Amino acid sequence: VVGALGPTPKTASISPDVNDPGARNTSFEELRKAYYEQTQALVKGGSDVLLIETIFDTLNAKAALFAIDEYFDNSGERLPLIISGTVTDASGRILSGQTVTAFWHSVRHAQPLAIGLNCALGAALMRPYIQELAKAAPDTFISCYPNAGLPNPMSDTGFDETPDVTSRLLREFAEEGLVNIVGGCCGTTPEHISAIHQAVAPLAGRVLQKSYFYQEAA
Template structure:
């Protein structure tokens, strides 16, 4: 059983928590150039990172994620910064911690840990041991900067999730993890949403929460959420979906989600059993503020069906996991709904 920590304490107090919105999208709006590493801004433009965290706290976020998604040596090597892993992660954590500490209420600082970008043996050259080592290096910086939890996110491969979970345990941080179910309702490496709970349950004291983030559109991630909460109704499940559906307009990516749509997404996520609800790509502070109001004014409704989600949020862009070779969960939901 997971031990007590700031995240589980706040969950026990509030029941449902609002996580923040997009990091990358909002930093691009603040001047980040395509191909530039957001993590370098922790030292080059700390005031812009502070402003992003502050804006999310002002919008009502209970959890803010550090600007460290690409903070492993493998990602930073692309920017010749692989020798600065500890310092960049520590600085990011310190920036977020300072904002959280001045919030006037409890705000959780989650250390964002994204995939290395490498494939593990046998598909690629990265060994499991080296993956653990890289995640330990990153998490030591995050812990030194004061994060409350290691937030392992946007993962595709089971062994990479396990390596990151093992690193968190070695460093002494509680951890959560989320998959990105962006390939016919599963992760790129074939993980089914209903199987997310068991991926790393045997590592350390187990995850504090698991779930889904990013992926395709908001309807698709809610479909994944239904599978996850049906498989383990009592688990603490995270959903952090993209703001509507991403579309290219010329060379720019545009997200279709409006604040009212993201408010409805938040209500549906809560109806579907999520305990930690936030936004991913495209989610601005304006969207998050609407989600805060939706959760604060929440009136329980029946568990939604896929059809209700599509009706309220828009069409699915992917097959569901059950359609692409999973179980018959969708059919069961339809009959029950």
């Protein structure tokens, strides 16, 4: 069971007012308290893994990581972490401005089980950023769960990609040795997930390399 901590509708480092760049609608401390409460509920509810997902602001993610670590220290129980950011457009950056590589280096101290990307983009548009992340984090599992392409109000699911298309693209990711964990985000259906499973099940996962970063930190 994976307990998910979402991004919240507020951001610690992006102004909600284009006319006031310094304005903020929340603080690190407010986010820390909210994430601590979520962590406590998710762990007590039986989560085996915690997932910080759809991250569009690295500072929000840091507040979540701080709260999780605080809860782990207080409870004496630790669970594996998965961290998943969201690249929203062809800039290759999350909304708070970090590239995929910079985002990874901002959160790698948490030593997550996996680092990945989800939401906003379909698999085809997400490919270069997954490639970048796989190169930047050779010692950590890579997760990828894209949207079913781009929004399309004429589609039954509201998105472009059929299960066959999404599963074929994610199979290509696996064949390239880019990913360890795959799935679907907005617009994906049980049929998408089933097709993805069938497409990647015969393939080996991405092989991890030794972590020099953690050896030096120790």
